Every structure is written in structure tokens, then in C-alpha cells.
Amino acid sequence: MSRMANIIDYDLIIVGSGLAGLRATIQAARRSSKIRIAVISKVQVMRSHSVSAEGGTAAVLFPDEGDSIESHIYDTVKGSDFLADQDAAERLCKEMPDEIYQLEHWGMPWSRREDGRIGQRAFGGYSFPRASYASDKVGFYEMQTLYDTCQKFDNIEFLNEWFVTSIIQNEKKFAGITAIELSNGDFHVIKGKALIIATGGAGRIYSFSTYGFSSTPDGLDMAYRAGLALKDMEFVQFHPTGIMPSGILITEGARGEGAYLLNKDGDRFMKKYASKLMELAPRDIVSRSIMTEIKEGRGFKHETGVDCMKLDLRHVGDKIIKQKLGGIREISLKFSGVDPAKDLLDIRPVCHYMMGGIHTDINGASELQGVWAAGEAACVSIHGSNRLGANSTSECLVWGKITGDEAVNYIEKGSSVASFPTDLVNAEEKRIYDGIFRGKGQVNPYEVRQKLTDTLNDKAYVYRNQTDLLEGLKKVRELKAMTWKHVDDQAKEYNTNFSNVMELDSMFRVAEVVLIGAINRKESRGSHARTDFPKRDDKKFLHHTLAYYDPEEPIMKKHPVTITNYKPVERKY
Amino acid sequence: MSSIMRESHIMKIHYLTALVAVGFVIIHIMVRVMQGFSDSLLFDNVIANYKSIPYAIVLEAMLILISVHGFNGLRIILLEIKQGRVYENAVTYGCLAAMIVLIAYGSRTIIMASMGMV
Amino acid sequence: MEKDRKEGIRGMANPGRYGIERVAYWLMRITGLGLLAYFIGHIYETSSLLDGKAAWNSMLELTQTTEGHIFLALVIGMCVFHTGNGIRLMIAEAGFGFGKARRPDYPYTPSSLNMKNKLCIYVSIGLAALAMMYGLGVMYDV
Amino acid sequence: MAAIFPVSSQEKHEKTKPSAKSITLRISKFNPGKDHAPTFLEFPVSYEKWTTVLDAILEVKNYHDHSIGVRYSCRQAMCGSCGMIINGKPKLACFTKISELNSNVVTVEPMNNFPLIRDLVVGFERMFSTHKRIKPYIVREDSEISSGTKEFLQSPEDVEKYIQFAGCIKCGLCNSACPTMATDSTFIGPQALAQAYRYIADNRDQGKDKRLRIIDERHGIWGCHFAGSCSQVCPKGVDPAMGIQLLRGYLLGYKK
CATH class of the missing domain: 1.20.58.100 (Fumarate reductase/succinate dehydrogenase flavoprotein-like, C-terminal domain)
Known part of the structure; x- marks a missing residue:
């Protein structure tokens, strides 16, 4: 072969360096210093779109103040419109508190309450304010904490700006990947014993999107082409508040801090659709409400000619906005020229998250031996047909840790591929x-x-x-x-x-x-x-819906939902 | 040099020499201005100045302080302009040598003038 | 083209694109080098004392010219600026005079580039100019 | 380059519609693997009041010259990819609106003081390694939790002491503006120094002495002369210059 001069060898390959990828990396690195880990990403580390997560990370931290794991599980399941696998949701909620404390011990600058404990704010669809926050740059600070913590370890190698193109397998086992090194165009074969796919979502298939330009589905597609199923891909979350005209996210934390959604008549129209939770209903409901209002002629026209709605933060006040929502203040001042303390923001539902992803079991294991998926790229499925805000960073952390552990267990068992194909x-x-x-x-x-x-x-x-x-x-x-x-x-x-x-x-x-x-x-x-x-x-x-690759047309299959304690009922908020 | 001294120690010296030197420079200039600028330049007046031991000590201190401060400053600038083992050693020891030579040369003037060996 | 694409001395010296602090940085270097040059010259100049009155006087003749006086005035200016700005730097580099670190608000105005520091720089430049005028006055017995 | 035809001749792409306002975008093109010297390509670009320099560059890349090398991702000033020199000053392309440049010509060049990969893309290996060198993590023995562990308490005031410096997005603009880095590529740089302060100022950390030792060397912290250019160009208000001066307080013995 002419180009195949570059064969590299690692134990564990992690594709994607966002929250899930880095959490998995640290978990594997601290489990064993003998395991050689490669973190491969088509962007540089700290450029992944996890840095743009804003509002919070859900976890039950204050059971003594009225919160409970049980409630977090039920909120998640109900939010998912009962399509979530309930055992997975349970695992998420049980493991989350430790993840918050672990991040805190690694240096995460959580916003604090006066008593010195980690601050939490209200978020959509929850019956308790349980989104742990760090002003409104949660994803960024979490990424920084994880990336910086990675610097402790010497067995981690970052392959920045390598574009992974395919998964190589043999005898139904993972064998390696192929990748192009962007800086010089070299084509590499990277052999490995285990692979964790953490390539995030694919929201750039929509033109109006909160995602960064790099959030394209190449990671999902690579798994799909390798014969792994994509699960529940029809469920795309539209976040109610993408700012006009760029589509950059205005966090749900804004409504968590008290912002209103207003229609043309100046009405808080959410009272018609979710009289109890109002603006803090789950995202699918709020987005639909906005679109209904627009369809019925109570929307606004942005100067680009696109329909939109207004988000009112004025009563929240300059002080709170600066202290807790500095990031969105910066975004709205810079990109839309609006000061949220003085004027209304033009917002519109925007493609924000993919509930679907690579089909995995509750341990994040895919259908191919030696391959795991974590974070948004995976579909465990915790979020079912609609994710609650602040649960995605949670998922990245928990399944980052789980897959890191599982992959190390697998490597330590010493399973290897007979020959390289x-x-x-x-x-x-x-x-x-x-x-x-x-x-x-x-x-x-x-x-x-x-x-x-x-x-x-x-x-x-x-x-x-x-x-x-x-x-x-x-x-x-x-x-x-x-x-x-x-x-x-x-x-x-x-x-x-x-x-x-x-x-x-x-x-x-x-x-x-x-x-x-x-x-x-x-x-x-x-x-x-x-x-x-x-x-x-x-x-x-x-x-669940499963899709398998076929050159002609995807082969669609069904997959049962795991229901443990909660029978599906009608969702009311 | 930095293998012997931490850079922060060198910088403390840099700051301290500067502060003390400023004080002495003020004395130096005041003495000259009080004498009258043109008068102060007359050969006999200058020699008389040198013969005053306290003033000679001021001059000698100033010589040392400014040399240390000045050549350390030069070293810092030169080290930032170019890097490399050989170059950096040359700059460091070169500056040190130049500093010593200048102090020796200036001291010769002060000592000989104050002892009346002119 | 050099591998690191360093801006080089031109980039270091070009103060125009940034604020007064960058100008101060640049003046500090130039005045420092200028003063060191003067200092070496001054040691050499005074060493002529040892060769007797004639040598001293001929050295004086060399320096007591219009150019010499302008140069000396410049030295006074450099000295005053270097001292004034140097004291500012010493205070700043010890970490004083920035207020407290705190969560910044957009649009960001770095507190290290605050008015106190800017004022000190302008005052140093102003004092240097005054000292030069005074020095010239003394030299020409005005 | 092959000619680019629209998908169908009736459907003209909206973005190529001429608007009332337009500027000339000059893009530095240089591939060290192929070319001898940088050249500038010029493109007319129309803009709206919210159009950023990144939007303009991508417009050119998508519809005029696919070969432009540029690094970008989040387009909201969080990922730190698109640092470049815009009209002579280091800025984030996504965080610079054409309307605020007040110029009919917008020139974009790669950042200074970094090795060039291609066009507007520079290599970050050295900056990432200096960042690693200053131990950018909480140094203390009990930084791994066991079950039942709760958080280290920290008051909102404690957070204020370091949060400003935790805003660093590693875009490299500070290193590109720094006059010391202009000639000294071994200087540790404002990015890493600000991060050293970020962790030292965190009351959970116990690694102060180790970090001070690392930065107190020939091309360490003393290479800073407080020209302040780093703070001036920082797009996130990190103020590295302040962090560096505060660090020196420890080294000079003013602060414990």
C-alpha cells in the first residue's frame, strides 16, 4: 500500500474531546497508568462544542432541603415522554451527585451559595431547582476542569486535529481506526484494543442551529457505516430560545432566573400551555407553544423577515444578569446589539440537541465488541424523545466515567484481535x-x-x-x-x-x-x-427506532423500551 | 548565572539597586546644582569634590549600583531578543564581565582622584 | 520565513497599535539603553581627570557644545522618565494598584490598564519634559 | 480551481445578493509546504450590521475560494479557534463585527508568534505545552473523592478571586500581542502565567510553591514587562497582565 506508512498503536482510543471524551479519558488514565490512551479529535482540545453548554448540570445535591433522587428520575422519565429507558435514567440520577463533587474537587468553579456550597438554579421540567451552575458557562468550565485535570497524567496523548474516517474491525471485534492528520494531510492507521466514540451531536444538519460548525455527524456516520445502529434519530430537540439572527443559544437558565416569554400582545402566553411551570416547562412544550403562537399570528417579525418571539429579562435586573448570566449578556450585546437588562431579545426555536445516537446498552457498549459510545453521540437512552435541560452534561459525565471504566476492564482482560484487516x-x-x-x-x-x-x-x-x-x-x-x-x-x-x-x-x-x-x-x-x-x-x-446502514436505504428496526417503575401517563405541566 | 540565582532574586537586586541609585543620583545632581552648573565643571572644583571622602563614597556606590542595574537590564533585553544556549551564556557572562570592567575602570578614577594622585 | 513567525524586534518596538502602556514599555527600554550608554560615556569622560587639567578641559570642550547640551538634556529627560515609570512598575509588579480581581462584565475593560497607571505614565512623560527644560535652563544660565 | 456552478440557474444563492454595504476582504494566503511567500487575495464582501469577520471569511471560502485555510468552530467566542490578526490587531474573527471596524478594507492574517500551518491557521503545540508545564489543576492529596464526599466549601467571594482568570479560552491572542513573545519564543507567555495565577488564587489548591518555582526562571514570569497588550486583546476579560503582576507579589515576598 502506498500511503500506509503510518501505523500507530494505542490501548485505548477515544474519538472526540468534548465532555464525555475527556471524562472517559481521565477515568481510564487514573485507573491505570500502563494504559496508553489517545484522544483524537478533528478539532483541538477545548474547541469542542461542549464549551458552549451554558445553563447547568442536573444533580440531586440537597436531599435535606427537599430534593430526591426519585424525583430526578421521574422528572427525567416524564420529560422524555416515557421513551427513556428507566434503568438508565435511574443510573444517571444516582451517579450524578458524585460527579458534581468530583468535578468540584478537580477545580470546577461552581457558583456558590452564601453557605459555601454549590449553587443550583431552576431549570425546565424539574420539580426542584437542581441545575448546578457556574454562572452561565457551565460547559466551558467543566471542559476546562477536565482538560486541565488531564494534564496530570502522562499516559494521555492528544492527537489534535486528526479527522477520523472509519472504524476497522475484524471477527466482530474492534481493531483500529483510520484518520487523516489535518496539519500535514497524512493518512494514519491507528490500532487499538478499545474505542470510545464521543463525537457529540450532529445538529449542523440544520441551518438554524445552536451547534458549532464542527458538530457534523461524521462520528455517528463512521459508526453507522461500521454496522452499528443509530437509535431514535428522529428526535431532535429544538431549544426554545435561539437568539436572532445567529441562532446562538440563550440558556434556559435565563428563564430559570425568571425571564418571561412574551407574544405580540405582551402576554406571557405559556400560561395557556403549561399553567404550572410556565416558561420552565420542558423544551419540547415551550418550543411548540412558541410555534403555535407564531402560526396563530401572535409572533414578531425579525428584521431578517423571520418569525420570532420575545424573551424578557428586564425585570431580572442588571445586577443578577451580570452576576449569573454574563455569557448571554455578552452574546446578546455583541451579536444582536441588545442589552437584556434594557430591551427584549428576539428568539426562535433552534436545533439544539439530538436525543438519538449510537445504540448502546446501559454500560455504553455498542453492538461491536470493544466499542463504546458516550455523551450526545450515544443513545443509552436516558432522554427518550425529549431531554430535560441540564441533563446532557450530566449524561456526558456519567457515561464518560462508565465507558472509561468498562473499556479499561476490557483492555485488562486482554482481548485482542487475531489479525489486522x-x-x-x-x-x-x-x-x-x-x-x-x-x-x-x-x-x-x-x-x-x-x-x-x-x-x-x-x-x-x-x-x-x-x-x-x-x-x-x-x-x-x-x-x-x-x-x-x-x-x-x-x-x-x-x-x-x-x-x-x-x-x-x-x-x-x-x-x-x-x-x-x-x-x-x-x-x-x-x-x-x-x-x-x-x-x-x-x-x-x-x-425505540434503530437504523442500520445499507448502501441503498437504511434498514429500520424496533427496539423495546425498558420500563421499570413508571407507567406512561399523559404529560401535564 | 540563573543556575546560581533564581530570577526573582536577580529582580529584587534590580529593583533595589534602582531605588538606592535614584537617591544617590539626586544627591549627585543637587551637589552640582548648588555649586552652579558651570562652576561645578571647573577642574579644581571637581578634584576638590573627589577629595571629600563622603562624596567619593557616594560616587563609588552610584557606580556600582548603576552598573549592576544597567547591565542586568541590558542582559534582560538581549536575552529576549535571541535565544539559544551559546548565545544566552555569552550574553550572561558578557554582561557580567562588562559590568566588572566598568566598575573597575570607574573605581580607578574615583580612588585615584580622591587620593590626590592626579 | 522563520518557523515561529515571531514578530521580531519591529513588532516589539512598534507601539502604535496598542495603548499607552505599550508606549511606556517601549520608552522604558529605549531610555534604559540610552542611560546605560550615557553612563559608560560619563565614566570615560570623568576618567580624563586622571590625565590632568589639560585633558579634562579638552574633554569639556568636546561636551560643552550645543549638541552636547541637547544630549545632556535628553539624558535628564530619560533619567526622569525611567525613574518615574520605574517606580510605577515596581509598585504594579508587586501587585498593587489594580483593585481586586473579580468577574468581568462585557465590554471588558482590563483593570490592569486602569487610569492610575495611565496617569503615572503621562505624569512621568510630563515630568521628563519639565526636567529637560529646567536642565537646559541651568546649562544656558537662563 | 474548477468553476463553481450554482445548483440550478434559477435559484441564485441569497447570500451572494449584493447588499448596500460592502467591504474588501484581504486574506493572507500562504502554504509553507508549497509557496515561497505570503500573498493577499482580495474579495468584495457585502455585510449586514451583525456580520462578523468569520462570517465574511466563510462566505468567501464557501462561494469563492474553497482552499482558504481557517480554523473555526463555535462562532460565539467560547471555543477560541478563530484568533487572527484583523486590521493589524489580534482578535477573534467570530467576535469582531465588520461594522465595528470602520474600514472599507478588512485585512486578515495569521496570528504572530505562532508557527504557521497554512493561511490563517497556526500551530498551538507550544502554547498547549507551556499550559501543561504550570500544573493547571488542583494540587492536593485529596482531590479524588470517595463515596460520601461532599464539596470543599468556597464562599462566593473566594470564587471571585480566581473566576476572572478561569475565563481563558486558550485562543492565543495574548501570546500573539505580547511584545516579549515577539522576540522570545521560549518565554512562558501570558496565557500560561494567567493560568498559574488562576490555580494559585483558588483556595482549594495547595500547589503554589511548585508553580512559583516553575515560573521563576530565566524565560519565566520576569519576561513580562507589563506592556499590557495581552489584557488589551483578551476577548474574555481575563486580564493576564493583572494575573502576572499579582503572581509577582508572591515571588517578591509582598504576599504570602
């Missing part, structure tokens, strides 16, 4: 270099990407229906058939044109899974709201 490496090289890098075509891939993401925005947004979804799928397939698979920049060094086209390639496959899953699910559950099937249908659809 070079034919798969050859095939992968052919796919990316002949199929993409040296591809031919006239259509601008960036324009195709824009159209693809616009299509998802138009056709698979907060409210969905059969006609729109079918049209969306048709449009996506039309776009996919165009000749966009070519790379005009033929340089080796830092070729983002190449990685952008590979990302687009993965976006098509995952977008298809999202749309087909949405078409098949003829009910309304959590974030998936069908105007043509407005009711939840537990008889037919109380199951």
Missing part, C-alpha cells in the same frame, strides 16, 4: 481518496450543504407532517445525487475543503435516517410533533 484499510483509502478527494463534479458542495440544512429546517422542524417529511426526503435525495463529491483544494496541509466534503457526505446519510425515522413514527411524542398525528400512541410506538 488491511483490506478494510485499503477500502477506506479508496473511499476517501478516490471517491472524495479525487472526485469530479461541478456542483459547489458548500451550496449543497446550505440547501440540505435549509431543507431539514423547513421540513423537519418543531411541527412535522407526512407531506413535508416526504418532500424533505425527496429533496435530500435529489441533492445527494448531484455531483458535489469533489475537492477543489488539492493541497495536503490543513485541507478543510476535503474534511468539509467528507462531513457533507456523512450529513446526507444521517439526515436520511432522521427523516425516515420521522416519517415512520406516526405519532407525536416529545420533540417529535406530527400535526397529522397529534396524539401519543403507546400501543404502536412505545419503542
